[in-house]
Amino acid sequence: MSKLRIVTWNINSVRLRLPLLTELVRALEPDVLCLQETKCPDALFPHEGVAALGFGHRAVRGMKGYNGTAILSRIPFTARGDDPDWCAKGDCRHLGVDLDVPGGLELHDFYVPAGGDIPDPALNPKFAHKLDFVAEAAAWNRARGPSRRSVLVGDLNIAPLEHDVWSHRQLLKIVSHTPVEVEALTAWQQAGHWYDALRHFVPPSEKLYTWWSYRARDWEAADRGRRLDHVWVSHDLAPALTGWTVLKAARGWPQASDHVPVMIELDLSKMAA
DNA sequence: ATGGTAGGAAGCCTA
Numbered sequence: 001m002s003k004l005r006i007v008t009w010n011i012n013s014v015r016l017r018l019p020l021l022t023e024l025v026r027a028l029e030p031d032v033l034c035l036q037e038t039k040c041p042d043a044l045f046p047h048e049g050v051a052a053l054g055f056g057h058r059a060v061r062g063m064k065g066y067n068g069t070a071i072l073s074r075i076p077f078t079a080r081g082d083d084p085d086w087c088a089k090g091d092c093r094h095l096g097v098d099l100d101v102p103g104g105l106e107l108h109d110f111y112v113p114a115g116g117d118i119p120d121p122a123l124n125p126k127f128a129h130k131l132d133f134v135a136e137a138a139a140w141n142r143a144r145g146p147s148r149r150s151v152l153v154g155d156l157n158i159a160p161l162e163h164d165v166w167s168h169r170q171l172l173k174i175v176s177h178t179p180v181e182v183e184a185l186t187a188w189q190q191a192g193h194w195y196d197a198l199r200h201f202v203p204p205s206e207k208l209y210t211w212w213s214y215r216a217r218d219w220e221a222a223d224r225g226r227r228l229d230h231v232w233v234s235h236d237l238a239p240a241l242t243g244w245t246v247l248k249a250a251r252g253w254p255q256a257s258d259h260v261p262v263m264i265e266l267d268l269s270k271m272a273a
Numbered sequence: 274a275t276g277g278t279a280g281g282a283a284g285c286c287t288a
Contacts, residue, residue, distance in 0.1 A: 214288085215279090
């Protein structure tokens with residue numbers, strides 16, 4: 001196989017939205033699908049329904065009610081099994097696998113804490129947790145050295161660029177776009193030598209969103225979105241980037257998630273040495 | 274400046 005399609009989606013309950021995975025597969029034809037917020041204990045994961053969509057290889061890390069990640073794949077992989085216990089909370093926010101493609105490919109699926117409403121770590125433990133998590137992730141990448149043959153995806157819950165939000169000015173004090181978060185995320189990206197795969201295709205001067213709040217009367221008319229979901233690749237994979245989709249239409253599906261699926265396509269034969 | 278909606282678990286948390 002020459003082209004590899006990787007999709008990331010904050011599904012906001014894998015059991016509730018299992019039927020929407022059929023639509024996603026039809027629209028994006030992913031080889032590998034990384035989910036966040038599965039909200040499903042491992043023993044209750046809908047393996048049968050997912051296998052019926054062609055994902056014969058699955059890694060799940062869930063818990064009751066909150067969080068949870070899953071990697072579903074048509075391609076065999078090995079769970080890395082060396083994932084840290086982030087912030088010593090045991091809260092199911094990361095999975096790492098080695099994909100069985102020629103030469104190998106490391107893939108990480110993250111769900112970064114949302115961080116609550118008050119952007120002050122002294123007043124808001126959830127915001128402190130978010131900053132700690134991102135700092136730990138940066139340290140983890142730093143210790144591992146520059147990434148190679150690697151992809152990192154997920155709901156990182158931070159919109160770093162001015163045009164990753166509908167109004168830079170109005171969101172400067174809103175959690176997900178505060179300078180302290182943006183600085184932390186940028187430090188993480190630099191620590192791992194990660195390359196922003198979506199901004200490879202869409203210039204930073206153009207608006208790009210992957211999330212629209214449930215709380216808007218009309219999400220599409222208001223279009224007050226944010227780019228919270230990301231695909232980062234190691235620099236050797238930059239020349240291999242051949243396609244992308246932010247599936248905005250998914251926000252209009254019945255019983256939609258507030259996040260939409262994001263796809264990137266890689267031609268591994270075009271990888272840099 | 275405020276409050277708006279959604280999912281899960283089980284009478285409130287998280288997003």
